[in-house]
Amino acid sequence: xxxxxxxxxxxxxxxxxxxxxxxxxxxxxxxxxxxxxxxxxxxxxxxxxxxxxxxxxxxxxxxxxxxxxxxxxxxxxxxxxxxxxxxxxxxxxxxxxxxxxxxxxxxxxxxxxxxxxxxxxxxxxxxxxxxxxxxxxxxxxxxxx
Numbered sequence: 001x002x003x004x005x006x007x008x009x010x011x012x013x014x015x016x017x018x019x020x021x022x023x024x025x026x027x028x029x030x031x032x033x034x035x036x037x038x039x040x041x042x043x044x045x046x047x048x049x050x051x052x053x054x055x056x057x058x059x060x061x062x063x064x065x066x067x068x069x070x071x072x073x074x075x076x077x078x079x080x081x082x083x084x085x086x087x088x089x090x091x092x093x094x095x096x097x098x099x100x101x102x103x104x105x106x107x108x109x110x111x112x113x114x115x116x117x118x119x120x121x122x123x124x125x126x127x128x129x130x131x132x133x134x135x136x137x138x139x140x141x142x143x144x145x
Contacts, residue, residue, distance in 0.1 A: 021051045021053070021057075021059040025053050025054050025055070026051050026052070026053050027051070027052050027053075028049065028050070028051045029049070029050045029051075029052075029143040029144050029145070030047070030048065030049050030050075030143065030144050031047075031048045031050075031141055031142045031143035031144055032045060032046070032047060032048060032141050032142060033045065033046060033047075033048040033062060033139055033140065033141030033142075034138075034139070034140045034141060035062065035069075035137075035138070035139050035140075036136065036137060036138045037137055038135050038136050038137050039135065039136020039137075040136065043138065043140075044064065045064070046062050046063050046064040046065075046069055047061075047062070047063050047064070047065065048060070048061070048062055048141055048143065049061040049063075050105070050106065050109075050143055052106060055076075056074075056075060056076045057073070057074070057075050058072075058073065058074045058106040059071070059072070059073050060072040060073075060102055060105060060106070062102070067084075067085060068084045068085070069083070069084075069085065070082060070083050070084075070102060071084070072100070072102045072103055074095075074096065074103055074106060077093055077094065078091070078092070078093055078094075079091060079092060079093075079094070079095065079096035079100075079103050081096075081100050081102060081103060095107075098115050098117055098118060098132060098134070099132070099135060099137075101118065101130055101131075101132045101137045101138070101139050102139060104118050104130065105130055105139060108120035108128070108130050109128065109143075117132055117133045117134040117135075118130065118131070118132055118133075119131045119132075119133060125142075126142055127140065127141060127142040128140070128141065128142070
């Protein structure tokens with residue numbers, strides 16, 4: 001029963017990457033972010049890297065040196081998010097579940113429509129904030145141009 005539930009949810013203990021972010025056509029931005037995984041939990045900061053390709057592929061890495069906190073990859077029809085410290089990954093087809101706000105960060109930064117419970121705000125100082133009103137998860141930060 002548990003195995004079928006994990007398969008249904010897309011959870012795996014290990015998962016290969018959807019793609020390698022190497023070669024021409026990649027736009028890489030670096031910055032800082034604060035992440036609150038859900039309402040009521042403390043937020044913590046780290047280094048953020050967002051690599052996007054003209055074909056729609058995106059790679060997100062959020063690290064707190066020396067730990068990799070999460071990495072996420074999206075394509076036009078697949079998604080993958082990994083939490084190395086917990087040895088967990090989730091993947092699937094489509095745009096991804098809204099419980100993982102990180103999957104929607106590239107969409108939000110591009111000014112594209114978001115699911116109803118996702119709210120994005122651009123700040124006057126160049127920063128931004130993405131919030132899931134249902135879970136209380138927030139990602140707030142800035143990226144180099």
